[in-house]
Amino acid sequence: MTNMDHQSPERDGETLLTVEGVGKRFSGLQALQDVDMTVNSGEIIGLIGPNGAGKTTLFNCISGAFPPTSGTVTLEGNVISGLPAHKVARAGLARTFQITRPLEELTVVENAMVGAHIHTRRRQEAREIALENLEFVGLSDRAEEEAGELTVGAQKRLELARAISTRPKILLLDEIMAGLTPQESNQMLGLFRQLRERGTSLLIIEHDMKAIMNISDYVKVLDQGQGIAFGKPNEVVEDDRVIEAYIGGFDVDA
Numbered sequence: 001m002t003n004m005d006h007q008s009p010e011r012d013g014e015t016l017l018t019v020e021g022v023g024k025r026f027s028g029l030q031a032l033q034d035v036d037m038t039v040n041s042g043e044i045i046g047l048i049g050p051n052g053a054g055k056t057t058l059f060n061c062i063s064g065a066f067p068p069t070s071g072t073v074t075l076e077g078n079v080i081s082g083l084p085a086h087k088v089a090r091a092g093l094a095r096t097f098q099i100t101r102p103l104e105e106l107t108v109v110e111n112a113m114v115g116a117h118i119h120t121r122r123r124q125e126a127r128e129i130a131l132e133n134l135e136f137v138g139l140s141d142r143a144e145e146e147a148g149e150l151t152v153g154a155q156k157r158l159e160l161a162r163a164i165s166t167r168p169k170i171l172l173l174d175e176i177m178a179g180l181t182p183q184e185s186n187q188m189l190g191l192f193r194q195l196r197e198r199g200t201s202l203l204i205i206e207h208d209m210k211a212i213m214n215i216s217d218y219v220k221v222l223d224q225g226q227g228i229a230f231g232k233p234n235e236v237v238e239d240d241r242v243i244e245a246y247i248g249g250f251d252v253d254a
């Protein structure tokens with residue numbers, strides 16, 4: 001397979017997100033080194049790699065949790081690396097977190113409103129946006145319950161509703177399917193497809209290989225902080241460097 005770059009004529013859509021030469025150093029540890037990748041409009045890209053490969057660190061550099069040590073990230077041509085997270089969100093990039101913790105003392109709808117408030121100070125307008133997105137994730141009948149009462153699966157859908165209430169052009173999902181039942185995972189994959197149909201791009205970290213290979217248009221593979229492959233799911237699983245990084249290979253039929 002080819003280590004296809006972002007100019008590949010096979011890819012549809014306009015370039016939305018560009019990661020160029022991104023590095024991140026934590027005192028003695030080079031967690032990311034010279035990572036390049038792009039996400040086009042309407043694409044679902046899977047970001048995979050063994051434990052400690054740097055996936056969450058890359059999400060943090062893209063979403064403004066902290067700045068990269070080197071390199072740049074642009075969204076629609078505007079530099080977003082180095083901006084604080086709320087400005088990155090306002091520019092059109094939302095993320096979910098590996099460990100979802102809703103504000104338990106708030107209701108379900110109030111949690112989703114936190115996302116909507118990045119665009120509006122008006123409570124009623126934020127509530128309408130939040131309710132619309134709770135309906136989308138199948139939680140509208142629980143809108144007035146305390147968020148702490150929700151099951152893990154429902155908390156994940158609330159996290160998705162909060163993130164999409166910022167009306168992102170691109171959504172970064174960090175292991176949002178972890179801890180879900182097979183039925184809940186399928187439901188989540190259905191939501192991802194619907195988001196793509198609405199034109200939202202998705203960049204997804206997920207350990208469930210079968211799910212990631214099934215849903216992604218392209219897959220980016222990191223190993224020890226570096227990009228080692230980029231391609232279609234069926235190409236990536238046959239790449240020697242990728243197989244080596246995942247000693248024992250993939251089990252996508254599990």
Ligand SMILES: Nc1ncnc2c1ncn2[C@@H]1O[C@H](COP(=O)(O)OP(=O)(O)OP(=O)(O)O)[C@@H](O)[C@H]1O
Pocket residue numbers: 026029031049050051052053054055056057058
């Ligand atoms: N804030 C931090 N300070 C110091 N080191 C960190 C920090 N965050 C991550 N690291 C280190 O950077 C490396 C990459 O970690 P990261 O969490 O990005 O990997 P990952 O691919 O997301 O792993 P996993 O699949 O286990 O979640 C690891 O060695 C990790 O210990």
